[in-house]
Amino acid sequence: MRAQELADRSRIQGAARRLGMPDPAVTALQGGSRNRCYRLVQGARDVVLRIAAEDDATYSVDRDAELRAHRLAAAHGFAPGLLLDDREARVIAMEHVPGPVWSRELAASPAGAARLGEWLGRLHDIVPPAGLRRVDFAAVLDDYCRRLGSGPVASSLAQQAPGIARAWQPAGRAVFCHNDLHHLNLIEGPGRLLAIDWEYAGAGEPVLDLAGYVAYHELAPPAIESLVAAYATWQPRPAMESLLRARWLFEAVWWAWLELMRRNAAAEPDQSAASRRRLEARLERAAPGAS
Numbered sequence: 001m002r003a004q005e006l007a008d009r010s011r012i013q014g015a016a017r018r019l020g021m022p023d024p025a026v027t028a029l030q031g032g033s034r035n036r037c038y039r040l041v042q043g044a045r046d047v048v049l050r051i052a053a054e055d056d057a058t059y060s061v062d063r064d065a066e067l068r069a070h071r072l073a074a075a076h077g078f079a080p081g082l083l084l085d086d087r088e089a090r091v092i093a094m095e096h097v098p099g100p101v102w103s104r105e106l107a108a109s110p111a112g113a114a115r116l117g118e119w120l121g122r123l124h125d126i127v128p129p130a131g132l133r134r135v136d137f138a139a140v141l142d143d144y145c146r147r148l149g150s151g152p153v154a155s156s157l158a159q160q161a162p163g164i165a166r167a168w169q170p171a172g173r174a175v176f177c178h179n180d181l182h183h184l185n186l187i188e189g190p191g192r193l194l195a196i197d198w199e200y201a202g203a204g205e206p207v208l209d210l211a212g213y214v215a216y217h218e219l220a221p222p223a224i225e226s227l228v229a230a231y232a233t234w235q236p237r238p239a240m241e242s243l244l245r246a247r248w249l250f251e252a253v254w255w256a257w258l259e260l261m262r263r264n265a266a267a268e269p270d271q272s273a274a275s276r277r278r279l280e281a282r283l284e285r286a287a288p289g290a291s
Contacts, residue, residue, distance in 0.1 A: 069201035107183035121234025133202035144256035211246035
């Protein structure tokens, strides 16, 4: 048995004891890029355990900030409730949500986009409390590009990002953002939509949450219109030009994240490689409105 598997087994056993589950059935869950997740079931207890990766600094992850954001989201009905937080073991436990994870097809459809737009509009109504991390995508991109070194793509992105950020950021308006609205992070729970993976959440620019969803799912114009129209029932409607600029910045950060993963991992998954190459081709064009 590998060292990581032995360490995970020990962490699972320790967390299960603290949760009052001395002999749970344990199932490994698929889908995480860096973290490892397990489902623990014993009697009426049904829990998801997440063991965090060790390389947080490389990917701009702040676990304290993540937990504050997750608790805030859960308190407002946007995330599963947290049951355990063991910082030393890098383990959190949350309620298992009995419902399907969204598919890419649903997320990319006009109906799915409208559902997410309304959900996101309500999320952005939450006033970020004092002390909640301020997420600056241009600064994150700069950090990633410095870690990547002086390659042509990284250098170009780092040079363009500040101009893009200046061009569309609304002065002083920060809302509570998830910032990673991939369909695999969306679960259709009983009577409500919930999100997991609040690693990059914090106080940020609302248009970036919309842009990230558009980028992840390559929304066609009808779905983009459904997303924005539903969002506008709760929040000011963003200008399409702002959405395009924010999408460029989100995709630049996403590409740099994938490139870091490629360099640091033993093997690159096919889907990640395809996304990275597609993003690189898009980003070779000049950023819209950069100055």
